[in-house]
Amino acid sequence: MLEKFHLDIKSRDFIANPYPQLQELRDNMPVFYDEQWNQVFFTRYDDISTLLKDRRLGRSILHIMTREQLGWPPPDPRQVDFDKFQNKVFMDWEPPEHTRIRLLMAKAFTPRHIESMRPKLEVTTKQLIDNVIDSGKADFVHDIAEPLPIAMIADLLGVPEEGRNNLRPWSAAIVKMYEQGFSEQDQDEASTAARDFMNYIGQLADERRAHPQDDLITALVNVEDEGKKLSEDELRSTCIFLLNAGHEATVNASSLGLLNLIRNPDKFQQMKDMVDSPDCEDFLKTATEEMLRYDSPLPMFERWVLEDMEYNGVELKKGTEVALIYASGNRDPRYFDNADEMDLTRKDNMHLTFGMGTHYCMGAALARLELQILFKALMKRMPNISLNGDPVYSDGFVIRGLKSLPVAF
DSSP: OOOBOOOOTTOHHHHHOOHHHHHHHHHHOSEEEETTTTEEEEOSHHHHHHHHTOTTEESOOTTTSOHHHHTOOSOOGGGHHHHHHHTTOGGGOOTTHHHHHHHHHHHHSOHHHHHTTHHHHHHHHHHHHHHHHTTTEEEHIIIIITHHHHHHHHHHHTOOGGGOTTHHHHHHHHHGGGSTTOOHHHHHHHHHHHHHHHHHHHHHHHHHHHSOOSSHHHHHHHOEETTEEOOHHHHHHHHHHHHHHHHHHHHHHHHHHHHHHHHOHHHHHHHHHHTTSTTHHHHHHHHHHHHHHHTOSSOEEEEEEOSOEEETTEEEOTTOEEEEEHHHHTTOTTTSTTTTSOOTTOOSOOOSTTOOGGGOOTTHHHHHHHHHHHHHHHHHHOTTOEEOSOOEEOSOSSSOOEEEOEEEO
């Protein structure tokens, strides 16, 4: 029988530093049931990585069970527009529908296209640093970490400059619904944001049908596989998902990465020493992977049990929701040597941050490229960057990062 324990993932102290409690759970209660969240939690790397690849678990459940069977109340009218968006997010679907959309996406979201963004990434990064360098201080989150990935994913999709100011507020409102214990205000704001976002993407899609451009919205409007195209709602939701997922994790990864470098001066110095070396590019690839492992910007994902199953002696009933704590698995010493140390030269770093299996993150290549270019530029242009006040952590754990990181340079 599963042990019961309540993990207070909304605690400010836990969000700021979850790792001591996660270590205790890994050692003493690696699997437990939380009555308040009504989820079975897994904290060890091997369990998480295995379950991510187990097709008996999925990102959605309503395709095989009704709300009544699950004991859920009727759909909440407060979030009808959010649900309209969320129900068409292909990353939450299962094969064959997930496979259909992912294949369509792959035709437009190619590695060559991502690599072609390198010059633009370098220019945008330089401009953001130029904007603040003479002042000697900045809020790293607001001034650099947020605008960089938003600019890149907006360029990739083809969102014009005049339409970009709303992207971050819309996204911030929507992602609150992925946290545990959201409020009625969160529901209202997320639904309003989803409605406005869907309408805006619909307008852009109509413009691209009439006047095609060299961008991802145009490609998604026209892409098809064996005669099948994206429906209007699929197109809108896919673009919103890409905009949200394409910057939320990267904002948090870059902010947490810089904070951890500053808190570990020897690692900071190591990175500075490497940026002018012939091995710089290889080092940056390894170093940014370690940042993603050491302090994950996406600490927890959920999965639904699609059929009655047993896993390592744990009975999981169909319709059960499991919580996979990536942040804990990424610090599991059973898999990673010196797991609590940030080792910028760590090899074979198969961290969990981008997931595994069918739902592996499609934007991983872009996130990696953004981080590598950003940290190279920071080490060259701001070699003495330091804290200029206390960092402020986000309000949630499922998507965890910093709301503010005051720095001086």
